[in-house]
Amino acid sequence: MDLKALEKPLASIENILSHFPVNQPCLIETGQTLPTAARNGAPPGKIVFLLSGAMICALGEGDKKQNLAIVTGPSILGLGQLAPSGAIAQYEAIAPCMVYSVGVDKFIKIVEENRLWPDVMKIMLTIVNTLVARTAASGLQSAYDIIRSYLIYMDRETAYSLKERYTVVKYMQTFSRLSRSIILKILAELKAGGFIEMKKGKLIRINRNLPEKF
Template identity: 30%
Template sequence: MINSQPVDEFHRLNHRLMPSGTPFEYAQGSVIVPEESNELRTYVFLEGAISLERQNNRLLLGVVAAPGIFGLGIGAMPTQEHYHLHVETSCRGYHLPASTTLQLLDKYQLWRDAFYWMTWQNRALEARDQQLIGTSSYAQIRATLLTMAKWDDALRARIGVMTYIQRRTLISRSVIAEVLAALRQGDYIRMEKGKLVCINRLPLDY
């Protein structure tokens, strides 16, 4: 993420949203499909890690470790795109109707906190676009490896490098495999059982 997560704002939002929420727990590998619900919902994650995937082309937008909020403003302006939430590590949280979220933001004057949270999300997506749009395949792979290196050890141990890069960039698996093999041979990265262990350094060009 480009900036530090606005944790204080999250806690203020969570304090007011949680009493109206319905708790949930999902096991690793579960897929949450928001459009299957009869109502627009806000999802709040208190534990675990979630990846956001665009449904029409299965493009992975990113992985977020809790705490996280999805659909905070969807009640004000529904999205035309459909997204799936993939549970990367077992998670716990709650959901509530998006209309209730808007009512609570009004009632408790939480618009500033909501603005900060949504701005942080937008900046993260901007950073992703800057890394991946109009760049070479190697530059995209390199940027994705650097992103994974920032995760904690537990998350890296659960997500395969090849699969994550392919989902995030849509680059062919053969190209990704060739680049990863060269980086491992040059001792630029270390992997075990398909998972990223560490990055020693990455060349700017391939």
């Protein structure tokens, strides 16, 4: 499965959002998180519409916590609650976000009334396929392959200023389990070879095509 071929089902997301008029959107500041449980410890019972901004999606706790992806608006979060024992992901804002939430029961009611389940399934299948592709790739890629792909992504991404927001090491450790020493070693050799330019740990630019093999 090619991760690059998996695109956000934007038409399905926008179709669903069109049936939920936004009355009072909420601002989530950078560093704030969405609640992962209600007061009684049960799932939050809310479907969250990420209207704009960006969040890191993660699963697990403590040493087992794994950051999975950066989710950008528009997106629909919390669909895992529709399954009997769906996993509840954690979301932390890495840029100011506008969100709007509705109860799970209301969401299901409107989806059923407007026959939106095909759109819901497209969104959920894309999420599942993305996780499968990432898991498969992480088991096959070398440390250099992983670092190379993240460098290219950071260099090309412009919407959320990742290069200014994160040091390269911090960003890569956020989304991979590579050791700091391995990351630093490969970055040092790429910098010495004139492939990348860095300042105070942050990526300035990729000067020329990164080699396929290390």
